[in-house]
Amino acid sequence: MIPLAIANQTVREAMRRRVMWIFLISGLFLIAMGPVFGFLSPKDSQTVLRSLGLAAILLAGLFITIVTCIYLIPVEIERRTIYTVLSKPVQRYQFVLGKFLGGFATVFINIAAMGVVFLILIWTQEHKIPSDMAMGVVMTFFQMLLLAALSIFFSTFATPVVNFFLSFGVFMVGNLSSVIDSLTTNPNALVSSAGKIVHYLLPNFGNFNIQNSIIHPTVEIKNPQVFMMQNIVYAVVYSLVLLTLAVLIFDRREV
Amino acid sequence: MATKRLPEDLRNRPKKVLPIIAVLYLLTMFLQAQIDPRARELRSGEQGLESTSGGLGGEFLLLPLLGFREAAAGLLWVRCDEFFHSGDYDAILPLVRLITWLDPHADNVYITGAWHLAYNFTDSNERSDRRYIIPAQELLREGIRNNPRIPDINFEYGWQNYDKTKDYETAASAFNAAINTPVWKGSDDFPYGAPLKAHHILAHTRAKQGRIPDAIAEWERALKRSSDQLARDPRNFTFISLNAAEKNNIREIYQRYYDRYTTSNHDASINPTKYPFVIAPPPGSTEPKPWDVSLHVKFETVRSKVFKVSGKMNIADGARVDIRLTNWDYDQREAKRRDIVSKEVLEKFRVEDDLTILMDTASVRKNKFEKELDMSKDPRMYSFAGDSYKAQFTFNIRATSPHIQDRHGYSGEGLTDVKENIVLDSRPELLATKMIEGQDGNGPVWDGKTVPWQVDGKGVYGQPVRLVRVTYKLNLKQLLGQQPITAKDIVPNDVP
Numbered sequence: 212m213i214p215l216a217i218a219n220q221t222v223r224e225a226m227r228r229r230v231m232w233i234f235l236i237s238g239l240f241l242i243a244m245g246p247v248f249g250f251l252s253p254k255d256s257q258t259v260l261r262s263l264g265l266a267a268i269l270l271a272g273l274f275i276t277i278v279t280c281i282y283l284i285p286v287e288i289e290r291r292t293i294y295t296v297l298s299k300p301v302q303r304y305q306f307v308l309g310k311f312l313g314g315f316a317t318v319f320i321n322i323a324a325m326g327v328v329f330l331i332l333i334w335t336q337e338h339k340i341p342s343d344m345a346m347g348v349v350m351t352f353f354q355m356l357l358l359a360a361l362s363i364f365f366s367t368f369a370t371p372v373v374n375f376f377l378s379f380g381v382f383m384v385g386n387l388s389s390v391i392d393s394l395t396t397n398p399n400a401l402v403s404s405a406g407k408i409v410h411y412l413l414p415n416f417g418n419f420n421i422q423n424s425i426i427h428p429t430v431e432i433k434n435p436q437v438f439m440m441q442n443i444v445y446a447v448v449y450s451l452v453l454l455t456l457a458v459l460i461f462d463r464r465e466v
Numbered sequence: 467m468a469t470k471r472l473p474e475d476l477r478n479r480p481k482k483v484l485p486i487i488a489v490l491y492l493l494t495m496f497l498q499a500q501i502d503p504r505a506r507e508l509r510s511g512e513q514g515l516e517s518t519s520g521g522l523g524g525e526f527l528l529l530p531l532l533g534f535r536e537a538a539a540g541l542l543w544v545r546c547d548e549f550f551h552s553g554d555y556d557a558i559l560p561l562v563r564l565i566t567w568l569d570p571h572a573d574n575v576y577i578t579g580a581w582h583l584a585y586n587f588t589d590s591n592e593r594s595d596r597r598y599i600i601p602a603q604e605l606l607r608e609g610i611r612n613n614p615r616i617p618d619i620n621f622e623y624g625w626q627n628y629d630k631t632k633d634y635e636t637a638a639s640a641f642n643a644a645i646n647t648p649v650w651k652g653s654d655d656f657p658y659g660a661p662l663k664a665h666h667i668l669a670h671t672r673a674k675q676g677r678i679p680d681a682i683a684e685w686e687r688a689l690k691r692s693s694d695q696l697a698r699d700p701r702n703f704t705f706i707s708l709n710a711a712e713k714n715n716i717r718e719i720y721q722r723y724y725d726r727y728t729t730s731n732h733d734a735s736i737n738p739t740k741y742p743f744v745i746a747p748p749p750g751s752t753e754p755k756p757w758d759v760s761l762h763v764k765f766e767t768v769r770s771k772v773f774k775v776s777g778k779m780n781i782a783d784g785a786r787v788d789i790r791l792t793n794w795d796y797d798q799r800e801a802k803r804r805d806i807v808s809k810e811v812l813e814k815f816r817v818e819d820d821l822t823i824l825m826d827t828a829s830v831r832k833n834k835f836e837k838e839l840d841m842s843k844d845p846r847m848y849s850f851a852g853d854s855y856k857a858q859f860t861f862n863i864r865a866t867s868p869h870i871q872d873r874h875g876y877s878g879e880g881l882t883d884v885k886e887n888i889v890l891d892s893r894p895e896l897l898a899t900k901m902i903e904g905q906d907g908n909g910p911v912w913d914g915k916t917v918p919w920q921v922d923g924k925g926v927y928g929q930p931v932r933l934v935r936v937t938y939k940l941n942l943k944q945l946l947g948q949q950p951i952t953a954k955d956i957v958p959n960d961v962p
Contacts, residue, residue, distance in 0.1 A: 248544060255540070255543060258540050258572070259537075259543070262534065262540045269534065388505065389505075389509050392505070422535075423508050423536065426536045426571075427536075432504045432508050438501065438504045438508075441501050441504075445498065448497065451490055452494065455486070455487050456487065458483075462479060
């Protein structure tokens with residue numbers, strides 16, 4: 212219950228931040244731009260509408276996640292409000308978990324809001340909501356879960372500015388999974404070893420980029436449900452690893 | 467040290483937790499190994515960002531970096547659309563290349579890009595630059611490889627070969643591939659794999675090949691399909707009109723067969739004689755024999771790089787003489803280029819600057835034709851970099867209109883040329899169904915009934931096409947107007 216109470220408070224606080232609203236409104240504006248490209252052929256405009264909508268959700272979700280999560284713990288330390296919390300019978304791991312859940316709930320609310328607007332827009336344009344569009348939003352949601360865990364992990368030892376660049380940088384590298392994956396088969400042993408280390412060690416955000424099959428229905432993979440499930444499990448397990456590490460570090464941090 | 471002040475349970479926590487973390491981490495690695503094959507499947511055909519990022523502006527680079535290649539491709543396509551409208555055609559090509567690299571499933575970009583390459587680069591007289599056909603077709607082939615489930619790219623590949631290069635065999639293969647594309651439920655044409663037009667154009671292609679039983683078989687296939695659709699939706703006007711057109715085309719193709727090749731069932735408005743029209747006696751004769759078209763061509767240089775083609779041909783109005791002026795070794799170089807598609811062709815759609823090719827047609831009116839060819843205004847397209855050139859003038863019965871084929875047959879069985887300009891093209895892909903005895907063909911004559919006309923599941927083709935052709939061999943000085951062109955420059959036609 213304690214983590215949930217902290218999470219609840221964190222959501223309230225996060226939702227009061229103006230910068231998050233700016234990102235949310237920007238995302239919604241980008242999504243709403245989709246039908247503007249109706250002058251293209253029907254198939255092209257459908258492609259642009261779908262790809263732009265999903266990209267807008269990701270972009271806005273990315274900034275909302277990072278900006279929300281990088282401040283959650285440092286701000287409490289800086290304002291010294293953490294003493295009030297930790298002086299009560301609250302364990303540090305409960306505090307970290309609560310902050311993570313609160314931050315992620317904020318991200319969830321925002322992605323859900325953008326997702327609903329996006330799906331309504333798809334419905335107005337195509338008179339149906341393809342289930343894979345909703346799946347695209349869900350995959351973005353789990354991508355952000357992993358990113359939120361990463362930001363919380365970094366926030367236990369880095370300042371918000373450093374954390375911003377660290378989180379953003381790892382997200383970028385993790386998104387280049389196709390490039391890094393190709394390095395793993397490089398004939399140069401050194402390059403391939405480095406590629407393997409990066410590919411298996413860093414969180415692989417590129418796993419969640421399934422827009423290819425969503426935007427082009429002819430692109431299919433074997434057992435897509437298994438693929439999605441594997442990715443979801445990957446996000447949850449990796450987040451668990453990061454949060455546990457975050458707790459271990461935070462346990463030893465002087466506040 | 468802070469750690470010394472930690473309670474014991476906290477001090478011991480890493481010992482307990484780290485093994486669990488290690489196990490979980492190993493689990494993520496295992497999951498990643500499971501995810502990789504499907505992720506690769508999902509990304510098949512995509513070019514790495516190291517290739518694509520080089521041409522991307524800052525506003526487009528962020529999206530692919532974040533994994534949104536399709537969104538970047540979509541926005542670049544919007545830019546392309548602007549360039550199309552403003553006529554900035556050169557700017558479109560690099561964008562087409564980038565988009566198809568970023569999003570190899572953008573079928574419309576492959577199709578539009580290839581059409582743009584093949585049709586829109588023209589000289590000042592709207593003659594297209596034929597050197598772009600190889601990159602155009604290579605782009606389509608790449609699109610087909612990346613999108614085996616989309617019939618439209620195969621359809622476009624077929625159409626380019628049908629319309630632009632008159633390579634009917636390749637066109638037929640492509641239309642067949644479009645028709646045989648596995649069906650999927652998401653298609654607008656479900657439960658059929660390709661739009662109805664693919665059947666129609668395949669039937670027309672078979673007719674252009676002179677493979678009439680195959681053409682009839684295609685029309686019947688199309689008729690069955692539209693009849694099925696009509697049975698489901700009897701008031702659908704599209705299906706009603708398609709069905710009527712198919713019935714009419716089957717009726718017409720049989721009627722033309724009777725008029726051209728048999729002595730029965732003649733339509734007097736087409737064949738007023740009692741003979742097969744392709745061997746009907748010419749005026750003043752009672753002996754059935756092929757018609758002498760007597761092609762005569764005069765090629766002159768008006769001024770440097772400006773030419774006049776004039777000539778006579780004993781044939782009905784509406785026939786067209788194909789004009790082709792190229793480097794002497796153009797075909798060999800093109801064949802080599804086609805076999806070894808270079809990086810330059812594939813990545814930059816680059817054409818060979820030192821190759822010159824002009825293709826045009828002259829229409830026959832009252833047995834005469836005349837055309838001026840001005841190649842002086844487009845030095846980028848017509849470089850005249852070589853020393854030796856070939857000017858070829860061909861009447862190809864296969865590509866002509868039906869009213870002329872009525873008199874001379876699908877393969878020119880009913881034409882000859884006393885000036886010995888006939889070229890018999892017997893390449894297997896150009897062989898047609900043999901329709902009449904004694905006109906160069908080999909093997910059995912079609913019985914006029916059996917469809918498809920096959921032995922062991924394969925079509926029976928034995929009729930070569932009779933092309934009527936005059937070839938000039940010219941040097942650069944002649945094309946620059948520094949030396950006259952005479953009848954002595956006419957050389958024997960090469961046999962394909």
